[in-house]
Amino acid sequence: MGRKREALLPHRLGIDLGGTKMHAVVIDAKGHVLATARRATKPEDGYHAVLKRLNTTIGEVAEAANVSLKELPAIGLGMPGPIDEERGMVHVAPNLGWRDKKVARDLGELIKNTVILGNDVNYGALGEATYGAAAGAPSSFAAFVGTGLGGGIILNGHLLNGRHGFAGEFGHIPSPFGKTKCSCGLIGCLETYASKTGIIRLIIEAKATGTPCYLDFDKNEKPKSSQIRQAWKDDCPATNKAVRESCRALAWGLASVAAIVDPAVFILGGGIMEALGKDLLKLVRDDMSEFSLLYSREKPDVRLAELGDDAVAIGAAVASGDASEVPHD
Numbered sequence: 207m208g209r210k211r212e213a214l215l216p217h218r219l220g221i222d223l224g225g226t227k228m229h230a231v232v233i234d235a236k237g238h239v240l241a242t243a244r245r246a247t248k249p250e251d252g253y254h255a256v257l258k259r260l261n262t263t264i265g266e267v268a269e270a271a272n273v274s275l276k277e278l279p280a281i282g283l284g285m286p287g288p289i290d291e292e293r294g295m296v297h298v299a300p301n302l303g304w305r306d307k308k309v310a311r312d313l314g315e316l317i318k319n320t321v322i323l324g325n326d327v328n329y330g331a332l333g334e335a336t337y338g339a340a341a342g343a344p345s346s347f348a349a350f351v352g353t354g355l356g357g358g359i360i361l362n363g364h365l366l367n368g369r370h371g372f373a374g375e376f377g378h379i380p381s382p383f384g385k386t387k388c389s390c391g392l393i394g395c396l397e398t399y400a401s402k403t404g405i406i407r408l409i410i411e412a413k414a415t416g417t418p419c420y421l422d423f424d425k426n427e428k429p430k431s432s433q434i435r436q437a438w439k440d441d442c443p444a445t446n447k448a449v450r451e452s453c454r455a456l457a458w459g460l461a462s463v464a465a466i467v468d469p470a471v472f473i474l475g476g477g478i479m480e481a482l483g484k485d486l487l488k489l490v491r492d493d494m495s496e497f498s499l500l501y502s503r504e505k506p507d508v509r510l511a512e513l514g515d516d517a518v519a520i521g522a523a524v525a526s527g528d529a530s531e532v533p534h535d
């Protein structure tokens with residue numbers, strides 16, 4: 207611990223850096239979004255070009271919110287990949303093509319302020335726990351279902367990172383559902399079932415074994431979440447089967463998390479979760495009751511995420527506020 211540094215303003219700025227776009231927010235002391243700014247990432251232009259775009263986007267959102275960067279104790283940046291938080295480094299970020307980059311230092315030099323770097327899924331969980339679906343809950347676990355499956359653990363308002371920033375990464379738990387090869391190289395990881403990619407693969411498999419399917423797509427053009435939602439609403443047999451199986455795998459993963467963390471609230475986020483909506487929550491809760499002794503009598507508290515595309519940037523902003531309590535300089 208060290209000297210306590212005064213934040214000059216209660217506002218906080220966070221930015222979500224993805225492979226295709228960057229998205230920044232400024233929030234006030236109550237977590238209300240005062241301004242947002244977006245820009246394409248264009249990782250193919252190289253590391254320094256992306257840093258410059260981040261700098262421009264940060265400047266833009268600060269100006270829109272009428273905040274000077276000098277008045278903020280730090281800014282938060284959430285990005286994919288395993289992050290070394292102490293050193294402000296990312297080890298590998300495949301969709302940006304970055305390896306061992308000291309992002310906090312390099313961006314900090316450009317914006318002339320401290321940058322707090324963290325994993326995007328963890329920051330999404332922190333955003334939802336602070337101002338979203340689990341606001342006020344003593345503990346929560348947020349699962350984000352997309353191309354892959356990520357998760358973040360929040361205990362007493364604090365993010366649990368673990369030694370490698372890997373805490374909560376339940377997408378790579380070896381699951382008992384099958385032997386599909388995962389993008390990480392291992393066999394049968396949970397995310398090969400519990401993800402949008404998993405749902406699409408299961409739809410293709412169901413179709414191939416003769417289950418009728420109302421979804422029309424070829425292998426090169428993956429269906430959108432909204433199309434899967436429509437097929438699910440229309441009672442498409444292959445889609446229903448795939449969603450049920452995927453959901454069951456997700457519930458198994460959440461029940462496994464419960465056995466270790468026992469969080470008060472579970473949050474489900476990501477485009478496919480939002481598309482399938484509340485219908486899915488009941489399925490997940492029922493399956494969790496089957497997989498967990500904890501929930502055989504009392505159903506788990508499972509909620510849909512509330513912050514949508516702002517979750518990661520808001521979580522990053524929250525994390526930057528923590529920097530005013532524990533100086534990082």
Ligand SMILES: [Zn+2]
Pocket residue numbers: 377378388389390391392395
């Ligand atoms: Zn894996």
